[in-house]
Amino acid sequence: xxxxxxxxxxxxxxxxxxxxxxxxxxxxxxxxxxxxxxxxxxxxxxxxxxxxxxxxxxxxxxxxxxxxxxxxxxxxxxxxxxxxxxxxxxxxxxxxxxxxxxxxxxxxxxxxxxxxxxxxxxxxxxxxxxxxxxxxxxxxxxxxxxxxxxxxxxxxxxxxxxxxxxxxxxxxxxxxxxxxxxxxxxxxxxxxxxxxxxxxxxxxxxxxxxxxxxxxxxxxxxxxxxxxxxxxxxxxxxxxxxxxxxxxxxxxxxxxxxxxxxxxxxxxxxxxxxxxxxxxxxxxxxxxxxxxxxxxxxxxxxxxxxxxxxxxxxxxxxxxxxxx
Amino acid sequence: xxxxxxxxxxxxxxxxxxxxxxxxxxxxxxxxxxxxxxxxxxxxxxxxxxxxxxxxxxxxxxxxxxxxxxxxxxxxxxxxxxxxxxxxxxxxxxxxxxxxxxxxxxxxxxxxxxxxxxxxxxxxxxxxxxxxxxxxxxxxxxxxxxxxxxxxxxxxxxxxxxxxxxxxxxxxxxxxxxxxxxxxxxxxxxxxxxxxxxxxxxxxxxxxxxxxxxxxxxxxxxxxxxxxxxxxxxxxxxxxxxxxxxxxxxxxxxxxxxxxxxxxxxxxxxxxxxxxxxxxxxxxxxxxxxxxxxxxxxxxxxxxxxxxxxxxxxxxxxxxxxxxxxxxxxxxxxxxxxxxxxxxxxxxxxxxxxxxxxxxxxxxxxxxxxxxxxxxxxxxxxxxxxxxxxxxxxxxxxxxxxxxxxxxxxxxxxxxxxxxxxxxxxxxxxxxxxxxxxxxxxxxxxxxxxxxxxxxxxxxxxxxxxxxxxxxxxxxxxxxx
Numbered sequence: 118x119x120x121x122x123x124x125x126x127x128x129x130x131x132x133x134x135x136x137x138x139x140x141x142x143x144x145x146x147x148x149x150x151x152x153x154x155x156x157x158x159x160x161x162x163x164x165x166x167x168x169x170x171x172x173x174x175x176x177x178x179x180x181x182x183x184x185x186x187x188x189x190x191x192x193x194x195x196x197x198x199x200x201x202x203x204x205x206x207x208x209x210x211x212x213x214x215x216x217x218x219x220x221x222x223x224x225x226x227x228x229x230x231x232x233x234x235x236x237x238x239x240x241x242x243x244x245x246x247x248x249x250x251x252x253x254x255x256x257x258x259x260x261x262x263x264x265x266x267x268x269x270x271x272x273x274x275x276x277x278x279x280x281x282x283x284x285x286x287x288x289x290x291x292x293x294x295x296x297x298x299x300x301x302x303x304x305x306x307x308x309x310x311x312x313x314x315x316x317x318x319x320x321x322x323x324x325x326x327x328x329x330x331x332x333x334x335x336x337x338x339x340x341x342x343x344x345x346x347x348x349x350x351x352x353x354x355x356x357x358x359x360x361x362x363x364x365x366x367x368x369x370x371x372x373x374x375x376x377x378x379x380x381x382x383x384x385x386x387x388x389x390x391x392x393x394x395x396x397x398x399x400x401x402x403x404x405x406x407x408x409x410x411x412x413x414x415x416x417x418x419x420x421x422x423x424x425x426x427x428x429x430x431x432x433x434x435x436x437x438x439x440x441x
Numbered sequence: 442x443x444x445x446x447x448x449x450x451x452x453x454x455x456x457x458x459x460x461x462x463x464x465x466x467x468x469x470x471x472x473x474x475x476x477x478x479x480x481x482x483x484x485x486x487x488x489x490x491x492x493x494x495x496x497x498x499x500x501x502x503x504x505x506x507x508x509x510x511x512x513x514x515x516x517x518x519x520x521x522x523x524x525x526x527x528x529x530x531x532x533x534x535x536x537x538x539x540x541x542x543x544x545x546x547x548x549x550x551x552x553x554x555x556x557x558x559x560x561x562x563x564x565x566x567x568x569x570x571x572x573x574x575x576x577x578x579x580x581x582x583x584x585x586x587x588x589x590x591x592x593x594x595x596x597x598x599x600x601x602x603x604x605x606x607x608x609x610x611x612x613x614x615x616x617x618x619x620x621x622x623x624x625x626x627x628x629x630x631x632x633x634x635x636x637x638x639x640x641x642x643x644x645x646x647x648x649x650x651x652x653x654x655x656x657x658x659x660x661x662x663x664x665x666x667x668x669x670x671x672x673x674x675x676x677x678x679x680x681x682x683x684x685x686x687x688x689x690x691x692x693x694x695x696x697x698x699x700x701x702x703x704x705x706x707x708x709x710x711x712x713x714x715x716x717x718x719x720x721x722x723x724x725x726x727x728x729x730x731x732x733x734x735x736x737x738x739x740x741x742x743x744x745x746x747x748x749x750x751x752x753x754x755x756x757x758x759x760x761x762x763x764x765x766x767x768x769x770x771x772x773x774x775x776x777x778x779x780x781x782x783x784x785x786x787x788x789x790x791x792x793x794x795x796x797x798x799x800x801x802x803x804x805x806x807x808x809x810x811x812x813x814x815x816x817x818x819x820x821x822x823x824x825x826x827x828x829x830x831x832x833x834x835x836x837x838x839x840x841x842x843x844x845x846x847x848x849x850x851x852x853x854x855x856x857x858x859x860x861x862x863x864x865x866x867x868x869x870x871x872x873x874x875x876x877x878x879x880x881x882x883x884x885x886x887x888x889x890x891x892x893x894x895x896x897x898x899x900x901x902x903x904x905x906x907x908x909x910x911x912x913x914x915x916x917x918x919x920x921x922x
Contacts, residue, residue, distance in 0.1 A: 118661070120693050121705045219669055222682035226495075233496040278707060376708045427707045 119278040123223060125428035126216040127279050131286025133213035134232075137206045138263035139294045143168060143327045144196060145256040148249070150323040162192040167301040168294075169196060169204055178202075190247050197255070198243035206259060207243060210236045225273040228266065235262040281371045285423070288371075292364035293416050295351055298327050300409040321347045328359045344401035352395050361412065365389045368419070381422040388415040447858065447865060453597055454867050455519055455857035465522050465917040468633050473517075478864060481516065484625045485860050488516045491624050497617050498675050513908035514618060516625055519857045519870055519890040523636065526914045529592070529599055529874075530884040532783035535774065537588055537876045540604065540761050542777040544584040547760055548575050558776045563765050563793060566844045568814050569607070571722060573729050574757035577746050580652045583878050585761065586753040587645070589889075592872045593787070594855035600787045602852075602871060603767055607759040608719050611889040612641060612875050613676035614909055616683070618889070622911040636886040636914040641875070642683035645717075648879040649684075652751025653714040660714035662686040663704065665694070667720050667736045677719050691720070696740025700747040715751040716741070722756050764813040764847040765791060792839050792846040801848040802836060808848040810835050823899060825851055854899065857910070859892055869893045871901050872912060887912035 119127075147165055166172040175195050182188040197206045214236045217224055239259060245251040274280050302324045322342045325331040334342070334350050337357075354360040369385045372378040391412060400408055444457055456462055462470025489511070497512040546553055547570065553559045564570060589609030591602040619638055623630060646662070653660035666677035668690050681688035687704065694713065695703050703710035718725060724734040729742040744750045760766070766773075768789040774782045790797040790808075801808060810822040822835040839846045856867030874888030890910040891901035901907040 118687065118704070118711055119707045120687060120689060121707055122690070122693055123687075124707050215669075218678075220688070221678040222686075222688045226682075229496060230494050234494055237493065 119282070121428055123220045123279065124282045125424075126220045127223060127282045128286040128289075128423065128428070130213050130216040130220075131283040132290040133209045133216065134263060134266060135287045135290035135294070136204060137209040137213065138260060139291070139328075140169060140196060140204070140206050140209065141256045141259040141263070142329060143298065144193060145253060145260070146323050146327040148193075148252060148256075149326075150320075162189050164301050165192060165196060168297050170297070171195070171202055171204055174202055193252065194247045197246035198239075206246070207239055210239055220279075223279045225269065227273060228269045231262070231266055231269055235259070235266070238262075278375065281374060282427075285368055285371050288364040288367045289416065289420060289423075291359050292361045292368075293413065295328055295359055295361050295364075296409045296412050296416070298324060299348065299351060300406055300413075302327070325351070330357060330359060333357050345397045348395070348397040348401050348405075352392050352397065362389065362392050365392065375427070377426050380426060381419060384415060384419045384422050388412065388419065391415065447867065449856065449867055452853050452867070453594060453855040455521075455594070455855050455870070457858070457867075466520050466915070468917065469518075469520050469629070469913070469915065472629055472632065473858075481860055481865070482863055485516045488514055488621050488625045491621050492617075495617070495620070497614070499614075499672060512614060512617070513894065514621060515859045515868075515892055515894070515908050515910050516622065517858050517860060517865075518622060518626075518911040518913045519872070519892075520913045520915060521872075521887070523634075523914050523916045525599070526636075526886070529784065533590055533874060533876050533884050534882045535778065535780065535783050536590065536601065536604070536770065537585065537878045537882060539770070539774040539777045540588070540606070541583055541585055541878055543766075543773050544755075544758055544761050545582050546777075548577060548584075548757060553773070553776055556776070558772050559769055563769075563791075563844065564760075567760055567763060567765075568845075569722070569757075569759035569763060571730075571757035571760070573742060574755070577755075577757075579745070579755045580654070580748075580751055581879055583652075584755040584758040586648055586652075586755070586878055588876045588878070589873045590876060592784075592874065592888075593852055595787070595852045598785065599872075600852070601767075601770075601784050602787060603764065604770075605762060605873075606754060607762045608673075608721060608754070609873075609875070610673040610676050610719075611873050611891075612885070613679040615873075615875075615885065615887070615889040615912070616641065617679070618909060618911040633913075634916040636916075638886050640883075641885055642680065644877055644883045645680065646684045646686070648877050648883075649686075649715045649717055649751070649753055651879045652753060654749055654751065655712075655714055661704070661712060662715040662717065663689045663694075663713055665689055665691070665716050665718040665720055665738075667691075667724070671719075673719065680717070686717075691734075691736045691738045694738040694741070696738060696744050700740070700744050700749050702738070702741065702744045702750045713750060715753070717753050722759060725756060762814075764789070764811055765793065765844070768847060787849045787852055790848045792843040792848065798839065798843055801846075802839065805832060805835065807851060809851050810839065810846055810848045812838075813845045813847060819905075821900070823851065851899075857890075857892070859894070859910075861894065861896065866896070868896070869899050869901065870910070887914050 143165065163172070166175050175192065178201060179191045179195060182191060195202050195205065199205050200208050200211065202208055214232055217229060217232060221229060242255060246255045270283065302320065321344055322331060325334050325342065325347055328351060330351060334347065337354065338346050338350060340346065350357065351360055353362045355362055355366065357363055365385050365388050369382055372382050372385065395408065444460055447457055449457060456466055456470060492512050492514060499510055499512055543553065547564065554561050554564055585606035587609060588604055588606040589611055590604045592599050593602045616638065649662050650660050663686060664677050664681040666674060666688055668674065678688050689704065693705050695705060695710065697703060702713040702716070704713050720736055723730045725737045726739060726741040727734045727737055728739040741752070742756060745752050745756070767786065768791050770786055771782045774780060790801050792798040792801055801810065806824040808824045812820040822831060854869050854871060857870050858865050859868035861868060870890050870892045872888050872890050875885045877883040890912045892908050892910055893899055893901045894908045895906055898906065
């Protein structure tokens with residue numbers, strides 16, 4: 118038996134944990150990419166704001182900096198440790214923890230203790246997230262602990278309805294993150310000047326790495342990294358856990374076990390059709406932004422279906438901790 | 442460990458008497474003797490880390506920014522012999538039997554009032570008597586299913602200080618304290634026979650299940666919490682988790698036109714059989730009590746009256762959670778059970794009575810004056826520590842509302858060794874065991890020991906600087922290797 122309110126809290130726990138992990142990975146890969154590209158390539162750190170959809174929030178809080186290092190540090194700070202940014206790593210972990218706290222009985226003790234620990238660790242060592250010297254280790258710690266949490270969940274939670282919502286939340290967030298990375302990265306590449314063109318392959322490689330996909334891409338595709346192949350892998354590969362296709366199929370399978378799933382499954386099916394139809398060769402050079410827009414709209418609709426069907430509670434004043 | 446510097450100041454100490462450990466607690470004392478203060482400090486640190494990692498917290502209402510505080514725990518357990526505990530348990534069971542009969546009587550024929558044993562005017566001015574509960578007959582005739590009775594030791598004897606039977610809390614901390622001590626003093630569990638306390642969630646579950654209106658099937662039991670901003674939220678979620686039942690808030694429940702309670706789930710509405718409510722009476726049901734309550738569920742009392750849902754503790758049980766009632770407990774026990782009380786009350790003066798009130802006002806400096814219905818240690822006047830202004834204040838309050846004040850002699854409650862500021866020092870303690878009453882009764886093997894961490898302080902409540910300890914009931918005939 119799963120309370121509507123609990124289903125929503127668990128769903129958001131899954132989303133926020135995934136958000137923390139993906140954000141950490143993206144920042145890590147971008148930092149490493151920066152070490153490879155010449156400074157003149159002008160890749161900039163702003164793409165990270167675009168990927169996380171937080172450009173506006175950032176501009177409200179941080180005055181523009183002239184020198185590159187401060188600019189980089191400001192953005193990294195905003196994305197890792199700034200609790201005013203609702204999607205920062207620290208804020209995401211705090212939100213995951215709060216959602217878990219309101220539904221503690223559902224989760225195994227070890228899971229709570231592990232998340233509690235991770236939250237305390239990252240907030241207390243928040244200043245290490247920013248300087249390059251300590252950044253990678255901080256991010257690696259976040260990644261390792263998030264993945265440990267996934268393991269504890271999979272290994273000690275019963276795979277019941279609550280666990281389904283946890284995984285649905287993860288899948289939704291992953292699909293969303295993949296589309297955002299594709300949108301921004303590929304967009305940046307398409308607009309890139311000649312300075313960046315020699316590094317196109319390197320940049321597509323970093324797109325794959327941002328989504329932990331590089332190694333599996335090589336195993337599957339084997340040829341060198343190209344735009345169309347990377348796009349195909351990230352959109353359509355049925356086996357890689359962060360491809361949009363995999364996430365959509367995953368959501369469908371989980372929905373099948375849940376009651377009243379018709380609306381959500383219809384949306385999933387429509388999104389899967391859109392993914393299957395993607396003309397990756399063309400998209401890799403043009404039209405990707407519009408395509409991704411359409412896909413993201415469907416993911417939004419899916420989220421709406423889930424809310425309407427499972428989470429909605431006709432209640433007066435209620436403390437809603439689960440917010441986007 | 443050197444006990445020479447441990448000054449008990451003529452007070453009864455749980456562990457040390459005349460500069461040496463009490464013989465019946467030799468095993469534990471011998472173990473302590475082999476530890477240095479540095480060892481203890483290190484283990485205390487380990488305990489604090491464990492508390493942080495496990496996320497054991499409590500909330501203080503006055504601290505606007507701080508929702509969670511780490512639980513203040515002192516690693517040195519308070520130790521009691523098994524013999525004494527057995528005697529105490531029997532006394533507690535007797536007390537709760539009488540209290541349950543009393544509450545049931547008050548909501549039925551009020552025979553004890555008609556008989557003159559309990560004054561009608563005290564009942565008349567009771568703030569926790571719920572006329573809405575009159576003539577309701579809850580299952581098993583039990584009203585105070587869960588009670589936390591506070592015990593203090595004065596000059597060697599355990600006295601009952603008060604009975605908490607509205608929404609008593611602390612049992613989760615009792616259970617967590619044991620988990621911490623197991624980590625920090627694990628070798629002692631091998632060497633001493635310390636009675637286990639883990640049975641509580643099971644026994645609580647059984648008690649709750651016995652209240653189900655649908656006995657043939659596995660009951661749906663829920664813990665009803667006001668939410669994460671409540672000071673005892675940790676306990677609500679802990680107990681729900683330990684029993685494997687749902688933790689719900691008022692908005693998750695709905696009472697339908699069939700007078701049954703349902704839960705809003707992803708599958709639709711599911712019937713609820715028993716509610717372990719951790720919400721005060723007045724906020725439970727906006728249909729019957731406070732209409733502005735956003736944390737209750739309209740219709741709960743309707744469903745309860747119809748016998749379609751069990752509620753623990755029963756609404757209205759709080760009528761007995763009143764220091765004026767406490768003062769009459771010996772008479773109440775004699776009236777219903779025909780027995781003398783096995784556990785003594787602390788002598789109590791009722792300010793409601795003219796003669797007693799005069800005595801109280803004339804002797805304030807030697808008394809503790811308490812409001813009848815506050816919790817958390819608030820509003821208590823301690824004559825030996827009060828300022829002039831406080832003397833005036835309590836005088837005014839008693840004269841303005843005499844029915845709601847009682848006074849007791851200042852009890853020199855016992856102390857026990859506590860790691861205060863890094864050194865071992867005596868600190869005052871009380872003990873709250875929990876008593877479950879349904880078909881049969883169950884008393885926890887130990888309870889929550891609360892300790893006043895500030896030197897000389899007698900106030901043990903966590904909301905006012907108190908901490909807690911694990912409580913060990915040991916069989917002294919077991920000698921450690």
